[in-house]
Amino acid sequence: MTYPGPPRPTRVSATPLAELAGQLGVEPPESTAEVTGITHDSRAVRPGDLYAALPGARLHGADFVTQAAGLDAVAVLTDPTGAERAAATGLPVLVVDDPRGRMGELAATIYGHPGRDLLQIGITGTSGKTTTAYLVEGGLKSVRSTGLIGTVEMRIGDERIKSERTTPEATDLQALFAVMRERGVEAVTMEVSSHALVLGRVDGCVFDIGVFTNLSPEHMEFHSDMEDYFGAKAQLFTPKRGKLGVINFDDEYGRRLVKEAGVPVVTFSAEGHPDADWRAEDVTVGPMDSTFTVIGPKDERITAKSPLPGPFNVANTLAAIVALAVAGLDPQVAADGIAAVPGVPGRLERVDTGQPYLAVVDYAHKTDAVESVLKALRKVTEGKLHVVLGCGGDRDTTKRGPMGAAVARLADTAVLTSDNPRSEDPLAILAAMLQGAASVPAHERGEVQVFEDRAAAIAFAVARAQPGDTVLVAGKGHEQGQDIAGVVRPFDDRQVLREAIQQTQG
Numbered sequence: 360m361t362y363p364g365p366p367r368p369t370r371v372s373a374t375p376l377a378e379l380a381g382q383l384g385v386e387p388p389e390s391t392a393e394v395t396g397i398t399h400d401s402r403a404v405r406p407g408d409l410y411a412a413l414p415g416a417r418l419h420g421a422d423f424v425t426q427a428a429g430l431d432a433v434a435v436l437t438d439p440t441g442a443e444r445a446a447a448t449g450l451p452v453l454v455v456d457d458p459r460g461r462m463g464e465l466a467a468t469i470y471g472h473p474g475r476d477l478l479q480i481g482i483t484g485t486s487g488k489t490t491t492a493y494l495v496e497g498g499l500k501s502v503r504s505t506g507l508i509g510t511v512e513m514r515i516g517d518e519r520i521k522s523e524r525t526t527p528e529a530t531d532l533q534a535l536f537a538v539m540r541e542r543g544v545e546a547v548t549m550e551v552s553s554h555a556l557v558l559g560r561v562d563g564c565v566f567d568i569g570v571f572t573n574l575s576p577e578h579m580e581f582h583s584d585m586e587d588y589f590g591a592k593a594q595l596f597t598p599k600r601g602k603l604g605v606i607n608f609d610d611e612y613g614r615r616l617v618k619e620a621g622v623p624v625v626t627f628s629a630e631g632h633p634d635a636d637w638r639a640e641d642v643t644v645g646p647m648d649s650t651f652t653v654i655g656p657k658d659e660r661i662t663a664k665s666p667l668p669g670p671f672n673v674a675n676t677l678a679a680i681v682a683l684a685v686a687g688l689d690p691q692v693a694a695d696g697i698a699a700v701p702g703v704p705g706r707l708e709r710v711d712t713g714q715p716y717l718a719v720v721d722y723a724h725k726t727d728a729v730e731s732v733l734k735a736l737r738k739v740t741e742g743k744l745h746v747v748l749g750c751g752g753d754r755d756t757t758k759r760g761p762m763g764a765a766v767a768r769l770a771d772t773a774v775l776t777s778d779n780p781r782s783e784d785p786l787a788i789l790a791a792m793l794q795g796a797a798s799v800p801a802h803e804r805g806e807v808q809v810f811e812d813r814a815a816a817i818a819f820a821v822a823r824a825q826p827g828d829t830v831l832v833a834g835k836g837h838e839q840g841q842d843i844a845g846v847v848r849p850f851d852d853r854q855v856l857r858e859a860i861q862q863t864q865g
C-alpha cells in the first residue's frame with residue numbers, strides 16, 4: 360500500500376539545493392536542483408522533493424532511494440552509512456551525521472517557515488494532551504480559524520485527517536503548517552509527545568505557548584528513566600522550542616519545571632493552591648461534567664465548566680483556559696467556548712442505548728490514567744463499577760503489574776483482556792496483569808476475570824451491569840483496530856459495547 364503522507368501545500372517557492380547545503384554547512388553538490396518539498400518516507404515522495412533517507416531502528420531509508428528517485432525526488436539527504444546507496448541513484452546527495460536531527464529546520468525553510476504565521480500552542484505531559492488540545496481548540500474556535508494536530512486526528516478548519524501518531528514527523532508537520540497557513544488557519548493547537556521532542560519532530564517550531572499537564576511513569580521502553588523522560592518534556596520549555604510555559608502546579612514534576620524552565624512560566628492549580636497564578640475554586644463535580652470558578656492573577660473571576668467528568672478534567676479545562684488567557688483571549692470567552700465542547704472522541708465517551716446504567720469508553724492505558732479515571736467514575740456511579748482493561752504488547756512492560764493492581768483495587772469487577780498484543784502472546788501479557796492484581800490484599804480486591812477475547816470481555820462486563828452501575832471499557836478509546844500478531848483487525852470498543860448492550864436489551 361502506498362503511504363500517502365500528509366497533505367501538501369499547493370504553492371511553494373523552490374529552494375535551490377545549494378542553499379539547503381549552505382544551511383547544513385556541507386559542501387554544495389554540483390547540481391542546480393531546486394527543492395519544492397521534503398519527506399522522510401520513500402512512499403510519500405512527490406516530484407521536486409528532497410528525500411531524507413534516515414537510519415532507523417529497523418530499516419535504513421537508503422534502502423528505498425530507488426523508489427524515491429522513481430517518484431522524482433530531486434536529491435537525497437542522508438548519513439554517511441546511506442551515502443553510497445543514495446549516490447548510486449545518480450541524484451545529488453547531502454550527507455550529515457544526523458539527518459533526522461537536521462530535517463526539521465530544512466523542512467521549515469523549504470515550506471517558508473509556515474509556523475511563524477500561526478499562533479502555536481503545544482501541549483505535553485503524560486496524560487491529558489489530547490483532551491486539553493480539544494478544549495483549547497474549542498475555546499479558540501469562536502475567535503480564530505483553527506488547526507489541531509494530535510493522536511486522534513488532524514484538523515484543518517473543518518477538514519479532518521486521520522493521524523498516524525501523536526506528533527507527526529518534522530517533514531509532515533511543516534507541510535501541514537504550510538497547508539494550514541494557505542487555508543487561512545490562524546492558530547494551531549498540537550500535542551507534543553516526548554518522542555517528538557527527542558526525535559526532532561518539532562525541530563523548526565518555536566511554540567508561542569507550551570502547556571505541561573503532568574508526568575508519571577510511561578514509555579519506559581523509550582526513556583531510560585524518569586529523569587530522561589522529564590528532560591525530554593522540559594525541552595518544550597526552553598527558548599529553542601518555546602516562548603512561554605503554562606504549567607500544572609499540582610503536579611510534582613510541574614513544580615520542578617517551574618524552577619527549571621528556560622522560559623517565563625504561568626502556573627495553574629485545579630486544587631486551588633494559593634501560590635498558583637490561576638486557580639480553580641468552588642469545584643462541583645457532577646456525573647458527566649464539573650463547574651468551578653477560575654481566579655486569575657489580577658483577581659479575574661471566570662465561571663467555568665469542564666464538559667467532561669472527573670477532577671482531572673477540571674485540571675485539563677483550567678489548563679486550556681489559562682493557555683488561551685495568556686494568548687490574549689478574553690478568559691470568559693475562552694471558558695464559554697470550552698464549556699460548549701461536545702466531547703472528545705474516546706475520552707470518557709458515553710455509549711447510550713437507553714440502558715439503565717452508565718457505559719463509557721475511555722483511552723486510559725497508563726497506570727496513572729487508569730487510576731484517575733476509575734477514581735472519577737467511583738465518585739459518579741450509583742452502583743458497582745465493571746471495568747474491561749488490557750495492556751499493549753511490544754510496549755512498556757513495567758506497567759502491566761501496576762495496571763492489573765489498580766483495576767483490581769478500584770473496580771468491583773475487573774475484566775482483564777487483550778489490547779493490541781502485537782507480536783506478544785496475549786496470555787503472557789495477561790499473566791503479568793494478573794500477577795499485579797494478585798498482589799492486592801484479598802479484602803481490597805474486586806472480582807477479577809480474564810478473557811483473551813476482547814469482545815467476550817466486554818460482553819461479560821455488560822452482563823454484570825445492574826441499574827445504577829457503571830461499565831467502563833478502557834484502553835482503546837477512539838482506536839478502531841486491534842493488532843494481533845501484526846495484523847490489525849477492525850475493532851471499535853464503542854461499537855462492540857453498543858452491540859453487547861443491545862443484545863441484553865433483546
Ligand SMILES: CC(=O)N[C@H]1[C@@H](OP(=O)(O)OP(=O)(O)OC[C@H]2O[C@@H](n3ccc(=O)[nH]c3=O)[C@H](O)[C@@H]2O)O[C@H](CO)[C@@H](O)[C@@H]1O[C@H](C)C(=O)N[C@@H](C)C(=O)N[C@H](CCC(=O)O)C(=O)O
Pocket residue numbers: 399400401402412413414415416417418419420421423523524525526527528552553554555558
Ligand atoms: C521510536 C519511534 O518513534 N520510531 C519512529 C521512527 O522509526 P525508525 O527511525 O526506527 O524507522 P524505521 O522503521 O527503521 O525506518 C527507517 C526509515 O525508513 C523509512 N522508510 C521505511 C519503509 C519504506 O518503505 N520507506 C521508507 O522510506 C522510514 O520512513 C524511516 O524514516 O521513524 C518512523 C518513521 O517516521 C516512525 O514510524 C517510527 O514510529 C513508530 C512507528 C512508533 O510507534 N512510534 C511511537 C512509539 C511514537 O512515536 N509515539 C509517540 C508518543 C505517543 C504517546 O504519547 O503515547 C507519538 O508521537 O506518536
Ligand SMILES: Nc1ncnc2c1ncn2[C@@H]1O[C@H](COP(=O)(O)OP(=O)(O)OP(=O)(O)O)[C@@H](O)[C@H]1O
Pocket residue numbers: 484485486487488489490491510525550572573671672674675705706707721722723724727728729731732836
Ligand atoms: N490530566 C489528567 N490526569 C490524569 N489522567 C488523565 C488526565 N487527562 C486525561 N486523563 C486520562 O488519560 C486518558 C488519556 O487522556 P488523553 O488522551 O487526553 O491524554 P494523552 O496525554 O493524549 O494520552 P496519550 O499519550 O496516551 O495519547 C484519558 O482517557 C483519561 O482517562
